[in-house]
């Protein structure tokens with residue numbers, strides 16, 4: 141009888157936790173022409189300290205599995221095609237996030253001839269994560285806010 145009561149309590153607790161837990165989101169990262177500073181900080185959000193996977197956010201290899209296209213760097217002429225291909229491969233609804241001041245069009249790297257422009261010049265941007273580079277805390281905060289809104 142005691143074991144049955146304990147099992148019932150565990151089932152109720154798990155049901156309560158799953159009701160309160162937000163959904164998960166899959167992120168596909170595309171480097172459209174960054175200096176790799178943003179990638180360095182993005183890598184840190186998956187380390188054991190920040191551990192965004194614990195909250196239901198994961199970086200995936202294929203855009204076909206992604207909810208959010210996470211773009212770093214200004215969009216270069218070489219990367220505009222692959223960027224649009226990744227976007228079109230995503231299932232609807234597609235969410236686009238600009239990670240770092242270059243993607244946001246702050247012209248950090250100057251005005252090289254092989255840069256098309258900011259991410260907003262190519263795709264509609266839903267999430268803006270400013271900074272050069274943004275800290276792992278800032279990246280995690282913006283992505284978790286997106287998860288909470290989903």
Ligand code: SF4
Pocket residue numbers: 173174175176177178212213214240241242243248249271272273
């Ligand atoms: S925002 Fe700063 S760190 Fe990120 S790609 Fe541009 S120059 Fe590099």
